[in-house]
Amino acid sequence: xxxxxxxxxxxxxxxxxxxxxxxxxxxxxxxxxxxxxxxxxxxxxxxxxxxxxxxxxxxxxxxxxxxxxxxxxxxxxxxxxxxxxxxxxxxxxxxxxxxxxxxxxxxxxxxxxxxxxxxxxxxxxxxxxxxxxxxxxxxxxxxxxxxxxxxxxxxxxxxxxxxxxxxxxxxxxxxxxxxxxxxxxxxxxxxxxxxxxxxxxxxxxxxxxxxxxxxxxxxxxxxxxxxxxxxxxxxxxxxxxxxxxxxxxxxxxxxxxxxxxxxxxxxxxxxxxxxxxxxxxxxxxxxxxxxxxxxxxxxxxxxxxxxxxxxxxxxxxxxxxxxxxxxxxxxxxxxxxxxxxxxxxxxxxxxxxxxxxxxxxxxxxxxxxxxxxxxxxxxxxxxxxxxxxxxxxxxxxxxxxxxxxxxxxxxxxxxxxxxxxxxxxxxxxxxxxxxxxxxxxxxxxxxxxxxxxxxxxxxxxxxxxxxxxxxxxxxxxxxxxxxxxxxxxxxxxxxxxxxxxxxxxxx
Numbered sequence: 001x002x003x004x005x006x007x008x009x010x011x012x013x014x015x016x017x018x019x020x021x022x023x024x025x026x027x028x029x030x031x032x033x034x035x036x037x038x039x040x041x042x043x044x045x046x047x048x049x050x051x052x053x054x055x056x057x058x059x060x061x062x063x064x065x066x067x068x069x070x071x072x073x074x075x076x077x078x079x080x081x082x083x084x085x086x087x088x089x090x091x092x093x094x095x096x097x098x099x100x101x102x103x104x105x106x107x108x109x110x111x112x113x114x115x116x117x118x119x120x121x122x123x124x125x126x127x128x129x130x131x132x133x134x135x136x137x138x139x140x141x142x143x144x145x146x147x148x149x150x151x152x153x154x155x156x157x158x159x160x161x162x163x164x165x166x167x168x169x170x171x172x173x174x175x176x177x178x179x180x181x182x183x184x185x186x187x188x189x190x191x192x193x194x195x196x197x198x199x200x201x202x203x204x205x206x207x208x209x210x211x212x213x214x215x216x217x218x219x220x221x222x223x224x225x226x227x228x229x230x231x232x233x234x235x236x237x238x239x240x241x242x243x244x245x246x247x248x249x250x251x252x253x254x255x256x257x258x259x260x261x262x263x264x265x266x267x268x269x270x271x272x273x274x275x276x277x278x279x280x281x282x283x284x285x286x287x288x289x290x291x292x293x294x295x296x297x298x299x300x301x302x303x304x305x306x307x308x309x310x311x312x313x314x315x316x317x318x319x320x321x322x323x324x325x326x327x328x329x330x331x332x333x334x335x336x337x338x339x340x341x342x343x344x345x346x347x348x349x350x351x352x353x354x355x356x357x358x359x360x361x362x363x364x365x366x367x368x369x370x371x372x373x374x375x376x377x378x379x380x381x382x383x384x385x386x387x388x389x390x391x392x393x394x395x396x397x398x399x400x401x402x403x404x405x406x407x408x409x410x411x412x413x414x415x416x417x418x419x420x421x422x423x424x425x426x427x428x429x430x431x432x433x434x435x436x437x438x439x440x441x442x443x444x445x446x447x448x449x450x451x452x453x454x455x456x457x458x459x460x461x462x463x464x465x466x467x468x469x470x471x472x473x474x475x476x477x478x479x480x481x482x483x484x485x486x487x488x489x490x491x492x493x494x495x496x497x498x499x500x501x502x503x504x505x506x507x
Contacts (some may be wrong), residue, residue, distance in 0.1 A: 005180060014285040015061055015139050017051055022198030023047055023062045024206060026188060030147060032208035037352050040153040041177075044128075049141040050077050050111065050164065061143070068130075068146075072122065076114045082111030104137075109169070111135045115144055127151055133185035136192040143197075145188035147181055157352050158340035160222055160320055162332055166231065172222045176343050176352050179219040183211050209349060213237075216350030219343060223323045223335070227302040234302055239279050241348045244333040246286040250292065252330035255292030257285075258299050259323040262306055267299060267308040276304035291345055297324075329489050346492065357389055357493055369399065369483050369497050370441045380443045385485050388431050394466055394489040395431035398452070398474065400482040403438050407446035412452035414438070423446075426442075436471075436484075454478070471496050489490055 013440035014020060018189060023045060031045040032473040049062035050073055058073035060066040086108050112132050119130040129151045135142035147453045158177040166172060191201040221231035222473060260267050285305055288298055292308070299307040315322055317338035324336040334353070341353035359382060365380065366372040374505070381399070388397050401405055414435065420426065422445050430437055435449035454473030471484040475496045484496040 001390065012061075012286070013060075015141060015143065016197050018196060018198035018202060019047070019061060022191060024189075025198075026145065029087070029187070029201075029206060029208060029211070032157050033184060033211050033329070034149060036208060036212060037180060038153045041149040046146040046148060048073060048115070048144040050115075050135070050144065050145060051141050052077065053140070054078055067117075068122065069444055073115065076118060077111055079117070080111030080114035081107065082110070082294050085115050096381075106420050108135045108142075109140055115146075119146065123151075129154060131185070132154060132292045134189045135196070136189060138192065138197050143192060145185065145192070147184060149181070152245070156159050158225075158337070158342055160337065160342070161318075163221065164225065166225070171220045172225060173215075174222065176215060176219045176350055176488075179215040180212065183215045183218060185320055186214075187211060189403060200201070201505075206437060212215050212350060213348065216343065218344060219350075224302055226320050226323075227300045229261060232342045235280075235352070236302070239346075240333050241331075241345060242282045242337075243279075243285055244327050244345070244349075245331045246282060247330070248286050248290055251290075253286055253327045254329065255289045255327055256297040257289075257305070257325040257327070258297050258311065259302055259325060260299070260321060261301055262299075264322060266311055266315045267309055268312045269299065269307040270296060272307040273305065276306040278304055288479040307313075310370040324392075348350060357386060357495070362461070362495060365483055365495055365497050367498065368499050369481050370399075371442050377442065381441070383424055384422045384427050384439075384443060387427040388437070388485060389487050391428075391431045392489070393432075395487045396436040396452075396471055397431075397485040398436050398438050398450070398471070398482060399441055400438065400478065400480055401441060402480040403440040403444070403446050407438050407450075410447065410450055410453070412437075413453075417445065419444045419446055431487075468494065472501065476501060 007377045023067045027043075027045045027064065034041040034043045037190060044063075044066075046066040046068060047069070048068070048131045049059065049061050051059045051175045054075075057071065058076065059070045060068055067194050077217075080507045087106070089108065094147050106241070112134055113498060115132040115135075120133055123129050127150060128148050131146045131147050133145040133147070135144050137143075152178055157175060159178075159427045162171075163175070164172040171182070173182055191198050194200040210257050217235070218242075220236040220388060224231045224234045224236050232465055246253060266331060277288060277357070278286060279302070284299070287304055292298060296308055297310065297384060298305050299309045311322075315338060322337075324334075326336055331348070334345070344351050344353050362382060362385065363378055366378055372378060374464065385397060387393050404419070407414065421443050422439060424444070425434045427437075430445065430448045433449050436452055437445060439445040440451050452474040454470070454475075454477040467496070468486050468488065471494075475482055475484050482497075486496060488494075
């Protein structure tokens with residue numbers, strides 16, 4: 001007799017109608033947002049349901065393989081209420097908000113803290129880290145949107161110290177990555193507090209760039225508060241973006257602005273302004289920036305430019321009260337602390353100071369494009385690309401299987417050289433002039449100063465320069481396997497292959 005197979009277990013009934021669709025869209029938004037910062041973060045959005053009365057067990061709503069043991073959260077609500085009772089009332093008396101609403105907010109603080117305690121215990125020896133969002137009441141449960149990211153890339157970037165808070169008790173973000181997590185959780189709360197929970201994200205999907213810009217604003221609140229300013233009134237992120245976008249008599253703004261309270265022990269004033277210039281007087285600040293030099297900077301307290309001066313002595317990073325805004329090129333600037341870049345903004349879109357190149361991703365691209373896996377050859381190309389990435393004025397390398405034929409085809413718009421195996425020294429010399437360097441997967445160079453051609457595909461990026469967009473056109477229209485490394489003047493490094501460009505379009 002043929003054995004009778006048991007029917008598959010029915011899928012759990014959703015807690016509310018839009019549950020599955022909400023989680024799918026939240027996952028997509030998280031993927032886009034965190035991939036823009038570092039594609040090794042690999043975010044996963046998890047929905048937890050904690051029964052309000054505590055009588056029923058907690059459960060993981062979605063995804064089915066969330067890898068969190070739901071029984072660990074059975075006592076989270078009771079623990080949250082204990083935290084609530086032990087936590088001082090964080091809200092000032094307000095006539096415009098009903099007391100019941102404030103009590104629910106206070107309860108949510110406790111429940112979230114309890115969930116985060118459990119997540120931290122589960123993550124203690126794990127390669128990932130979870131961040132709990134704010135609990136939202138749906139039907140008879142607290143629904144918590146949890147984001148999981150990989151721990152290694154999260155901790156790979158410079159950060160300010162944690163455990164700083166706004167005056168209302170909310171945590172300040174010590175890094176742009178954490179600010180992005182906070183902002184993502186804010187979006188989940190907005191979506192779930194709609195009359196139809198989750199419908200807002202379905203009907204009004206958010207672009208990840210909006211969340212990323214909001215994260216930049218959030219992170220810049222941290223240095224503002226460190227300088228004794230009110231983050232609600234000091235808009236440092238918007239101010240720096242505007243100043244960096246302005247030109248003075250056609251020239252782009254390049255220079256540094258030191259943010260510190262007047263009289264800081266590591267600041268020396270060279271001369272002071274009788275009437276300090278408000279940072280929001282953008283054109284006046286841009287004009288003052290013309291007077292800066294590599295060692296003389298504008299001095300500002302976060303609200304006004306009060307002098308020109310320089311950094312002196314040994315700064316103690318533990319103080320976290322001296323920051324540098326470095327205007328790199330047109331519409332590009334960086335936030336630095338103690339010699340580390342904390343945030344890099346390019347055309348108003350913030351990003352983390354990524355390592356200039358990922359060796360792992362470069363190896364993957366060589367394998368996918370050329371089938372190249374020979375370790376000595378890969379290491380040789382890596383050394384060449386790494387040296388090119390240090391070129392301050394930007395450059396471009398094009399690796400092609402038909403480099404010799406391409407050099408001959410483009411001979412009227414390049415400088416031909418005798419084939420030579422590239423070394424870091426030769427690379428440093430030949431990338432100091434405009435144009436691309438053409439080499440083959442063996443590391444032999446055939447021409448320099450190459451002006452690339454290629455058909456316009458409509459897949460460029462208007463926010464990027466001519467070097468980047470010409471590389472996109474060349475790679476996409478090439479009939480042969482090729483890879484381009486584009487080093488921009490603002491420090492961005494892009495590795496372009498047909499596969500990478502196709503993946504970018506598919507996001």
